[in-house]
Amino acid sequence: MATKPELPVSDPQLDPNTGEFRVIAPGYTFKSVTDVIARIVLTPHTPVGWFFGFMVASTICLILFTAVTWLFLKGVGIWGLDIPVGWGFAIINFVWWIGIGHAGTLISAILLLFKQQWRNSINRFAEAMTIFAVVCAGMFPLIHVGRPWLGYWLFPYPNTMNVWPQFRSPLLWDVFAVSTYATISVVFWYIGMIPDLGTMRDNAKSKLAQYIFGIFSLGWRGSVRHWMRYETASLLLAGLATPLVLSVHTVISFDFAVAVLPGWHTTIFPPYFVAGAIYSGFAMVITLAIPIRKFYHLEGLITIRHIDNMGKVMLATGLIVAYGYSMEIFMAWYSASHWEYFMMWNRMFGPMGWSYWVLITCNIALPQLLWLRSTRVSPGKMFIMSLIINTGMWFERFVIVVTSLYRDFLPSSWGTYRATRWDYGTFVGTLGLFTALFFLFVRFLPMIPMSEIRMMLPQAKVETEPEAMEAGD
C-alpha cells in the first residue's frame, strides 16, 4: 500500500501517492462492499434509532396532512396571501424544494459526464433526495391552484369544454419542465438501481425480499452485453439530465423574469437561479450524508474527501450567487430606473429589510469559512454550514418573492405580507414528508450504488496481459 516511502503518510484516510483524502477507505473487497451496503437493507433488525427518527418525521408529516386538509376545506384564504403579495410561501417553498433536488441530478449526471468518480458513493441517495424534493416541490403549485382536484386541467388534452392551455405562459412551461424532471429523475434513479436490486435479490435471505427484489430487478444477471447497453443508456440519461436540470430552474426563473416587475424582470435570473439551486442542493446532500454515514458507519465509503469536495462546490456556487446579488444591486443603479432603485432600497432597508440581511449573512458572509480547509474536512462544521446555507437559500426566495411584491408602483396599493400558521405548518410538514420518505429509502433500498463502488476498487481493473488487450480497439 505504502508505495512512496518518502511521503511519511501514516493516516490510513490519506492516499499515500497524492496526500489527499481517499475516496474509499483501503481494504475493501467486492464482497465486503456488497455486505456493508446490503446488510443495512437485508438485516431483519431495524435499528431503534431508525424507528425513532421515522416516528418524528412522520409526526411532522401529519402536520402537513392537517394543513392540506384544512386548505382543501377552506381554500387558499387560510394562507397569508393577499394583494399585493399574491405569491407567498407556496412559491417560495416550491422553488426552494426544487432547487434542493437539483444537486442530486448534478451529482448523478453532470459529475458522471465529467468522470468525477468520487461521486459514486453519494450518487444514489442524492438522486433519491432529488425525487423526494420534487415530490415536496410539486405539491405546492398543485395545492395553490385553489381547486387541486382540477389540477389536470394544466395538461393539454381533448375535453368537452373545448379549451386548451396557453402555451405562451411560463406557468405552463413549468408544468412541462417539472413533470419531465420528475419523470426523468425517477427513471434515471430506477435504471441505475437495477443491477443493485439484482444483488439484493441474490443476497436476500427472506422469501418475500427475494420475490420483491426479484421482480424489481427485472431479471438482471450481469451479462456484459447488458452492461454495455446499460452503460450507454446511463451516459445518455446523464447527458439528457444535464441540460434538463439547467432548463428546469431556468424555466422556474422565467416565472419571475418574464413579468415586468422591478426585482423580477432581469436577465441574470436563469444562471443565478441555477447556481443557487445547486448551492442549496449540495447543502442538503451534506445535511443528509453526515448523519447517515455516522449512523450506519459508512465513513469508509462516504469519506472526508466527499465532504471536502462538496464544500468546494458549495463555495464556488455560493460565489456565483453572490455575483448575482451584486449584479442586482448594480443594475438597480445602472438602469437609472426609479422603480428599480426604489425596489432595491426597499429590499435592503424597508420594513422587511431584515430578511435581506439574513440572506446575505447565511448565503455570502458565513460560507466564506469554506475557504478554510479545516472547515471543509470537519463533518460537524460542515453540517452546521449546510443548515445555514439552506436557511439562507430559503430566505433568498422569500426576498425575491415578497420584497419585490409588497411595495409596487403605486404607494396607495402598498401592503405587507404575514404568513399564517397554516403557511408554516405546510412548510414544516413538507420537511417531515421529505425526511420520512428518506427514512423509508435508507431502510428498504441500497443507498450506495454497489456496482459503481466495485468499479472503483483497485482489483476491478483488468490486468493487461499484452495479447489480451489487443482486441480492445
Place this chain on the structure above:
Amino acid sequence: MPVREGIYGLLAEFDTPGELVAAAKTAYDSGWRRLDCYTPYPVEEAAEVIGFHRNYVPLICLVGGLMGLAAMFLMETWVSVFAYPLNIAGRPLFSWPAFIIPAYEWTILWAGLSAAFGMLAMCGLPTLYHPLFNAPNFRTGATTDKFFLCLEANDPKFDVVESRAFLESFAPVSVVEVEY
C-alpha cells in the same frame, strides 16, 4: 422457439476479471460465438473480446427525442393557431419562440424514456426466469464478486465433454453444467 430442455450451457467461474477476459478472448478467437460473460460490474474489455462492439441504444434515444420534439411543437402550433387561438398581449398566434421551451422538455422526456426502455427491450428484460439462475454458484457470485464465462449449447462447437475440457484449461474455480 428453441427446445427448452437439456443443457443450456457450461458455466466457468473465475475470481478476477483478468482471468475472465483472457478466457473469453481465447474462446472467441477459437470460433465460439454463442457465449457470454457475467460480471458484477461493467467490464468493458470482456464485451470487446466477445465481439460486442456497439449497441443501438443511442439510435433509439435519438429517434425518441426527435419524436418528442415534433409531437410537442406540432401540438402547440395546432392548439395555438387552429384549435384555440387566443390573443395574448398582441403576440402572433404562431409564437414559436415560446413553443420551444415545452418542445425542448419533451425532447428530453421522450429521449430519456426511449433510452431507458429501449435499453431494457434490447437486453430482453424483464426476464424473471433464466436458466443461469439454476446454476448453483451463479446467484451467489455473478452479482457480487465472481466472474463467469458461459459457453452456450446452441453453438455448433458445443460438446459437453470437449467444451468442459476447453474451459478447464483456463484453470477456473469451477465448471458446471447449466440445465434448462
